[in-house]
Amino acid sequence: xxxxxxxxKDIDQVAKRSxxxxxxxxxxxxxxxxxxxxxxxxxxxxxxxVEVHKSSLGKDVPQFFIMGVGxxxxxxxxxxxxxxxxxxxxxxxxxEYAYSIRHNYGKEGKxxxxxxxxxxxxxxxxxxxxxxxxxxxxxxxLENLRVALAKMGVGGRALEExxxxxxxxxxxxxxxxxxxxxxxxxxxxxxxxxxQYYIDSKRIMxx
Ligand code: SF4
Numbered sequence: 001x002x003x004x005x006x007x008x009k010d011i012d013q014v015a016k017r018s019x020x021x022x023x024x025x026x027x028x029x030x031x032x033x034x035x036x037x038x039x040x041x042x043x044x045x046x047x048x049x050v051e052v053h054k055s056s057l058g059k060d061v062p063q064f065f066i067m068g069v070g071x072x073x074x075x076x077x078x079x080x081x082x083x084x085x086x087x088x089x090x091x092x093x094x095x096e097y098a099y100s101i102r103h104n105y106g107k108e109g110k111x112x113x114x115x116x117x118x119x120x121x122x123x124x125x126x127x128x129x130x131x132x133x134x135x136x137x138x139x140x141x142l143e144n145l146r147v148a149l150a151k152m153g154v155g156g157r158a159l160e161e162x163x164x165x166x167x168x169x170x171x172x173x174x175x176x177x178x179x180x181x182x183x184x185x186x187x188x189x190x191x192x193x194x195x196q197y198y199i200d201s202k203r204i205m206x207x
């Protein structure tokens with residue numbers, strides 16, 4: 001089954017509903033700061049949904065998470081321009097950023113393949129000061145994690161179970177429990193990739 005493309009107007013709502021915590025955090029920071037360090041990695045993900053449609057959950061589960069949202073090129077350009085122009089100005093955006101985005105859609109130059117970011121890879125990364133990537137279960141303080149989970153609607157016993165798994169360094173299990181608490185449905189395969197979280201979420205939400 002193929003998933004509906006996402007239009008720009010729905011993106012905030014879908015981010016809240018179906019993004020795993022790592023990508024939710026990234027997305028919120030982008031909305032707040034209008035910029036991301038290492039933007040290229042994330043931008044690449046954001047705009048390459050085409051492949052998700054093609055693979056339709058088959059072998060090629062997509063690389064960077066945000067590609068799963070399914071923005072078309074024009075919407076992706078509009079999205080990034082709206083965010084980044086506030087920091088760098090529209091002229092610089094057009095000169096320095098738009099090309100990369102178009103490039104990643106295969107509209108300019110030769111398409112580059114980017115390595116998938118699985119949970120394992122994200123968990124073992126070391127975000128520097130001011131970076132917002134990383135796995136919140138691994139990289140947030142417990143206090144911040146509690147606040148973030150509460151914002152996702154996870155509370156009570158479910159919250160304590162997530163914290164327990166986190167403290168025992170079972171980060172992906174903590175994320176799986178979060179998924180189950182948020183969706184009221186089981187996630188038997190566990191969470192191994194942010195895109196998988198998103199895809200499973202959409203499957204439940206759209207069924
Ligand atoms: Fe993201 Fe994976 Fe961490 Fe969940 S376990 S927050 S999907 S990196």
